[in-house]
Amino acid sequence: MNTEIKDSIEVTKPPIASIGIIGWLRKNLFSSWSNTILTLLGIYILYSIIPSFISWAFIDASFVGSTKQECSKEGACWIFIKENLKLIFYGLYPSEELWRINSMYFVLLVCGIYILIPNLKYKGWVGSFLLILFPILSVVMFSGGFGLETVETRLWGGLFLTLVIAGVGIVLSLPIGVMLALGRRSKLPVVSLLSTIFIEIWRGVPLITVLFMASNMFPLFMPEGVNFDKLIRALIGVMFFSAAYLAEVVRGGLQAMPKGQYEAAQAMGLSYWRMMALVILPQSLKMVIPAIIGSFIAIFKDTTLVLVIGLFDFLGIIQFVGTNPDWLGFSHEGYVFAAVIFWIFCFGMSRYSQNLEKKLDTGR
Amino acid sequence: MQDRNLSLSNILFNRSIQGIFYQIVTLGLVILAIIYIVDNTARNMVARGLASGFHFLGVEAQFDIQMTLIEYSPTSTYFDSFIVGLLNTLLVAGLGIFVATIVGFAVGIARLSSNWLIAKLAEAYIEILRNIPLLLQIFFWYFAVLRALPKPKQSLEFADSFFLNNRGLFIPDPVFGEGGTLILYSFIAAILISIGIAVWSKQRQNTTGQTFPVFYSSIGLLISFVFLSMLATGFPVTFDYPELKGFNFKGGIKLIPELVALTFALSMYTASFIAEVVRAGIQAVSLGQTEAARSLGLNPNQILRLVIIPQALRVIVPPLTNQYLNLTKNSSLAAAIAYPDLVLVFAGTALMQTGQAIEIIGMVMGVYLFLSLMTSIIMNLFNRFMRVAER
Numbered sequence: 001m002n003t004e005i006k007d008s009i010e011v012t013k014p015p016i017a018s019i020g021i022i023g024w025l026r027k028n029l030f031s032s033w034s035n036t037i038l039t040l041l042g043i044y045i046l047y048s049i050i051p052s053f054i055s056w057a058f059i060d061a062s063f064v065g066s067t068k069q070e071c072s073k074e075g076a077c078w079i080f081i082k083e084n085l086k087l088i089f090y091g092l093y094p095s096e097e098l099w100r101i102n103s104m105y106f107v108l109l110v111c112g113i114y115i116l117i118p119n120l121k122y123k124g125w126v127g128s129f130l131l132i133l134f135p136i137l138s139v140v141m142f143s144g145g146f147g148l149e150t151v152e153t154r155l156w157g158g159l160f161l162t163l164v165i166a167g168v169g170i171v172l173s174l175p176i177g178v179m180l181a182l183g184r185r186s187k188l189p190v191v192s193l194l195s196t197i198f199i200e201i202w203r204g205v206p207l208i209t210v211l212f213m214a215s216n217m218f219p220l221f222m223p224e225g226v227n228f229d230k231l232i233r234a235l236i237g238v239m240f241f242s243a244a245y246l247a248e249v250v251r252g253g254l255q256a257m258p259k260g261q262y263e264a265a266q267a268m269g270l271s272y273w274r275m276m277a278l279v280i281l282p283q284s285l286k287m288v289i290p291a292i293i294g295s296f297i298a299i300f301k302d303t304t305l306v307l308v309i310g311l312f313d314f315l316g317i318i319q320f321v322g323t324n325p326d327w328l329g330f331s332h333e334g335y336v337f338a339a340v341i342f343w344i345f346c347f348g349m350s351r352y353s354q355n356l357e358k359k360l361d362t363g364r
Numbered sequence: 365m366q367d368r369n370l371s372l373s374n375i376l377f378n379r380s381i382q383g384i385f386y387q388i389v390t391l392g393l394v395i396l397a398i399i400y401i402v403d404n405t406a407r408n409m410v411a412r413g414l415a416s417g418f419h420f421l422g423v424e425a426q427f428d429i430q431m432t433l434i435e436y437s438p439t440s441t442y443f444d445s446f447i448v449g450l451l452n453t454l455l456v457a458g459l460g461i462f463v464a465t466i467v468g469f470a471v472g473i474a475r476l477s478s479n480w481l482i483a484k485l486a487e488a489y490i491e492i493l494r495n496i497p498l499l500l501q502i503f504f505w506y507f508a509v510l511r512a513l514p515k516p517k518q519s520l521e522f523a524d525s526f527f528l529n530n531r532g533l534f535i536p537d538p539v540f541g542e543g544g545t546l547i548l549y550s551f552i553a554a555i556l557i558s559i560g561i562a563v564w565s566k567q568r569q570n571t572t573g574q575t576f577p578v579f580y581s582s583i584g585l586l587i588s589f590v591f592l593s594m595l596a597t598g599f600p601v602t603f604d605y606p607e608l609k610g611f612n613f614k615g616g617i618k619l620i621p622e623l624v625a626l627t628f629a630l631s632m633y634t635a636s637f638i639a640e641v642v643r644a645g646i647q648a649v650s651l652g653q654t655e656a657a658r659s660l661g662l663n664p665n666q667i668l669r670l671v672i673i674p675q676a677l678r679v680i681v682p683p684l685t686n687q688y689l690n691l692t693k694n695s696s697l698a699a700a701i702a703y704p705d706l707v708l709v710f711a712g713t714a715l716m717q718t719g720q721a722i723e724i725i726g727m728v729m730g731v732y733l734f735l736s737l738m739t740s741i742i743m744n745l746f747n748r749f750m751r752v753a754e755r
Binding site: 028029031035038039041042043045046187188189190191194200201203204205206208209212213216217219220221222223224297301302304305307308315319322331332335338339342343346347350 | 383386387390391394401404405407408409411477478479480481482485491492495496497498499500503504507508693694696697699700707711715721722725728729732733735736737
């Protein structure tokens with residue numbers, strides 16, 4: 001009897017075509033004839049790109065060896081990258097002084113990991129060390145002084161130079177950007193007008209003209225005999241340019257602050273600067289952290305432009321290495337390598353900002 | 365009482381007096397800085413034997429430019445070279461905006477596709493392209509792709525009329541013979557009649573509620589008018605096809621490889637940003653709108669055209685123009701691959717020859733500033749015009 005009942009109430013399973021992998025495929029890829037055509041098109045696109053790229057980059061590629069002759073004709077010649085790795089990463093920085101760069105990388109890495117690990121104490125201290133002491137220490141370590149041999153900036157290059165420019169741009173432009181944003185929101189008409197003009201001029205022109213200006217016009221502005229280093233001129237240009245963009249981001253955060261916060265702070269008798277530093281800025285900067293990181297990504301990508309005024313950054317040095325007669329004809333490898341490195345940095349930053357956005361979204 | 369008001373501490377701590385004081389100090393500092401810079405510049409220019417002013421614009425430029433949209437020769441003036449550079453910049457920006465809009469909208473819509481594979485492919489496109497510096501992409505298309513193309517003799521060809529090789533892209537050039545103006549007139553007439561139909565159908569719909577297929581009738585009018593006028597004049601339009609003569613192509617329109625690479629890189633890069641703008645715009649229209657439109661009995665086509673797109677456009681247009689402006693500013697990267705744009709021709713070659721750094725960079729920056737100020741003015745007007753009428 002038991003078995004009979006069991007038989008009669010046997011659960012009817014859903015049709016095999018609507019569950020599991022097949023169901024998923026039907027629902028997401030082949031739900032209608034137009035969708036099927038799109039899927040086939042997508043498969044065709046993947047088929048025409050991926051296999052040929054993989055066989056070029058990995059299967060047919062040459063990894064071992066030290067000369068051009070050891071490279072296979074069909075695949076990528078990664079020997080080109082391997083042999084020029086020192087140039088690509090450090091430029092012409094003297095070999096015996098490389099430990100100076102590497103040790104600073106190491107400090108940066110340790111501090112960065114420390115900040116990224118959640119729930120650790122003293123993060124604020126590590127952060128302020130990175131923002132204030134670390135840059136000063138870097139200047140001494142990279143350029144020399146205090147018993148270290150001087151290394152001229154024209155020897156700086158490669159990924160190292162890219163990181164220096166992006167780092168200086170990021171660290172110095174943030175305070176200037178905050179000041180400009182405060183200035184633009186100021187009730188004093190002169191201050192607000194001057195800040196607005198400054199911001200709009202820098203935002204309205206391409207970075208390349210700013211760099212041209214820094215390299216051609218800047219020497220004219222200085223008194224006779226004063227001559228800044230080419231790198232410093234470029235850095236000043238990048239700094240003001242990104243400060244103007246950051247100012248607009250920060251202004252967005254300031255505008256999003258409810259008026260009650262300002263009024264409450266004033267009712268407490270706080271002065272303007274205390275109100276900004278203790279109440280408004282901490283909250284509004286937190287609100288725009290993702291947008292600030294977005295600006296940082298833009299600065300990082302824009303550092304490649306310094307090659308037009310003759311600085312050999314990461315991309316510039318790859319371009320330069322490709323013109324070496326011993327290694328002609330490997331531009332594909334160089335560009336793919338540069339693209340992968342840039343992509344890892346930028347994509348990493350954008351993912352980090354998305355995480356941060358989720359974490360900071362505590363609700364009100 | 366009067367005595368207290370006049371006391372020194374009261375004046376020192378009065379908010380408005382403080383404000384005026386700070387402003388005077390700021391203004392003073394800025395003016396001092398400007399005087400300092402101007403003074404230094406004047407001394408430096410005297411020391412270098414440079415005369416300030418714009419007299420150099422009338423002087424013979426004595427350099428050639430690879431691609432010009434207007435008559436230009438080495439005997440033309442510096443001002444002519446400025447115009448040539450400006451036109452080249454506007455050309456590449458216009459082409460780039462056109463392609464980027466099409467690709468960007470396609471990718472943005474594909475990103476929201478219900479087809480999993482297509483949505484993922486669109487996402488991959490966006491994430492890869494927007495995280496790689498534009499300059500690197502320009503180099504890639506120019507040095508690694510276009511420079512590596514075969515010589516004219518082995519060029520890639522499409523339909524025997526489009527040729528792509530390392531000298532550039534060659535396309536047929538339409539030549540209008542006798543009666544060609546009639547075609548133009550009939551084209552304009554078709555457009556005018558279509559506008560008339562649109563106005564009439566709107567009025568009729570307002571009074572009677574009946575609709576008229578304006579879109580299809582306009583397309584029909586355009587095609588039939590142009591075709592009929594061509595038939596009447598005996599097909600006066602011929603194409604000047606590019607032909608291989610010796611080592612290079614003659615005839616047709618030649619697009620130099622720098623232009624092709626730059627347009628390609630700019631539009632592919634900007635398309636990845638436009639795609640995100642479009643996606644955000646479509647997602648900003650709440651699902652309730654679609655459901656409400658459906659319950660009113662609109663068909664899917666009408667829902668898209670009358671409900672979704674107008675609301676999405678309100679969100680899309682401001683950031684979209686911002687992207688257009690970015691593309692125009694980014695076109696200045698042309699200097700890196702020697703496409704003769706404003707920056708390369710004027711802030712590069714002309715600056716090298718004349719040494720008039722301040723005037724030249726001022727003019728170049730002025731052009732870009734003008735473009736971005738115009739854009740923001742137009743955007744403000746648009747926002748005022750499109751603002752949702754709220755109760």
